[in-house]
Amino acid sequence: MKSVIRVILLGLVLVMVALVSALTAMRFAIHGTEVTVPKLVGLSPAEAERAAASLGLNVMIERQYFSPQIPEGRILSQLPDAGTKVRRGWQVRVAQSLGPQRVAIPDVLGQSGRAADLNIERRGLDLGSVAYIQIPGTNPDQVLAQSPPANASGIAVPKISLLVSAAAPPAAYVMPSFAGQPLGSVNQKLLDAGFHVGNVIVIAPPATDQPNSMPALPQAPLASSPAQPNPASIIVSQSPAPGQKVNAGATVNFDVR
DSSP states (O other), X not given: OHHHHHHHHHXXXXXXXXXXXXXXXXXXXXXXTEEEOOOOTTSOHHHHHHHHHTTTOEEEEEEEEOOSSSOTTSEEEEESOTTOEEETTOEEEEEEEOOSOOSOOOOOTTSBHHHHHHHHHHTTXXXXXXXXXXXXXXXXXXXXXXXXXXXXXXXXXXXXXEEEEOOOOOOEEEOOOXXXXXXXXXXXXXXXXXXXXXXXXEOOOOOOOOOTTSOOOOOOOOOSSOOOOOTTOBEEEEESOTTOEEETTOEEEEEEO
């Protein structure tokens, strides 16, 4: 009995030793792939790439900023920071210095959005975000505000964001029903309201049943050309349909008799 217990205890000890060895090996394997992020600030992009590549890291230049402290073309900031533990293959994102601000911020207020964009690009700056707003009494596509303002100094990002006036949406109406009205009067009403009359089609009247006792009358031959609408034609249907929402200047089509 004692020998059996001794064998069981020996087996448990061997299992524990194997687990500890596996955990230790795993820990060394994981930490063996970790490296310390080097300091890249102040280096040129080529120097930063070489320093990162020697540790199995990648460098990506994301943004550019003005800086009076860091010379132009040098790395201004980095993420992760120097000294951070990361795995090999990690990407270090950096910002590049443009040097001190040497470009004057133009005044684009009152210009069209396109003209302001060209003015900004001509000075070597970038167009930032553009927001639109509807303000009564202002012309559409006109720059109302800019950030940073004209002639600003000490800016960090070489971008100018704009607030531009938007065109007012066209007036909307609910289409009334014109069924049963003469085409001439409806046509004048639509023109006076700024709408347009489109296609007007004359449809044939419904056929009437003849009494059984009466012989069928001979039909006159159909005219070769379709009937033409006239101001006295009565509207039967329309498109857009009554109740539909339409914008000012829309075209209305009719079927008449």
